[in-house]
Amino acid sequence: MHADRIQDSPRPATGSEKAGPAWSREEFEAKLRERGRSYHIHHPFNVMLNSGRATPEQIRGWVANRFYYQIAIPIKDAAVLSNCPDQQVRRGWVQRILDHDGFELGGIKDEGGVEAWLRLAEAVGLTREEVRDLRHVVPAVRFAVDAYVNFARRAPWQEAVCSSLTELFAPEIHKQRLATWPEHYAWIEPAGLGYFRNRVSQARRDVEQGLAITLDHFDTRALQERALEILQFKLDILWAMNDAMATRYGVNGA
Numbered sequence: 001m002h003a004d005r006i007q008d009s010p011r012p013a014t015g016s017e018k019a020g021p022a023w024s025r026e027e028f029e030a031k032l033r034e035r036g037r038s039y040h041i042h043h044p045f046n047v048m049l050n051s052g053r054a055t056p057e058q059i060r061g062w063v064a065n066r067f068y069y070q071i072a073i074p075i076k077d078a079a080v081l082s083n084c085p086d087q088q089v090r091r092g093w094v095q096r097i098l099d100h101d102g103f104e105l106g107g108i109k110d111e112g113g114v115e116a117w118l119r120l121a122e123a124v125g126l127t128r129e130e131v132r133d134l135r136h137v138v139p140a141v142r143f144a145v146d147a148y149v150n151f152a153r154r155a156p157w158q159e160a161v162c163s164s165l166t167e168l169f170a171p172e173i174h175k176q177r178l179a180t181w182p183e184h185y186a187w188i189e190p191a192g193l194g195y196f197r198n199r200v201s202q203a204r205r206d207v208e209q210g211l212a213i214t215l216d217h218f219d220t221r222a223l224q225e226r227a228l229e230i231l232q233f234k235l236d237i238l239w240a241m242n243d244a245m246a247t248r249y250g251v252n253g254a
């Protein structure tokens, strides 16, 4: 992981000649998207889950461990808000907290993503209690997730925004689950997959905002390279979570 380098390195010089000229917005966006090659969609543990080779125990292990990520996301987003002096950005960003924590306002009620994840947990045969008390969360998953929250607390808010850009690649992984799980895991109640359905459109909207901020802020070559490093740090967090789950629950061969 690159956490130490990201958190403790000095800020890069802006406009440094050594770094070369800034990439155009299109080139920069393409470089960010290229990093999708190290998204956890390619991790052997995830490939196992989505190709139908996982046992119920492995699926339960994944759902229970991922819950720790789910509850960390709104805390991470609150950290971004707390560091951000731009009202317009906060107005957009606050939606992410509502997406996960839910809300009840003017007669409209949305239970939110954390609740949807608990429904997924029940659909795969876990109790809400054993998920909420985090008894199944393996230490390295906890450390990886905590590294993300701590980064968002300590980094300039634009860097924390940039670190959310793994969401560029998330609609694909959610769509993959929706396409493969009902066929491979008929024992899972389909209503339990609602979380993945909701996230396809929510992630697209998140990415629109996160990408616009990143393309605007990281506008020298040195800053653009730093943005790539931050994105890689976050990709590594997701990869490390999968490594930890693979170690605990095993990976079945093809």
Ligand SMILES: O=C(O)c1cc(C(=O)O)c2c(n1)C(=O)C(=O)c1cc(C(=O)O)[nH]c1-2
Binding pocket: 073, 163, 164, 165, 166, 167, 168, 169, 170, 173, 174, 199, 238
């Ligand atoms: O299931 C996944 O593979 C996956 C990955 C990611 C991601 O790329 O960080 C997120 C989500 N799901 C997700 O559901 C979600 O709400 C989310 C928020 C964020 C973020 O960094 O702010 N990432 C993700």
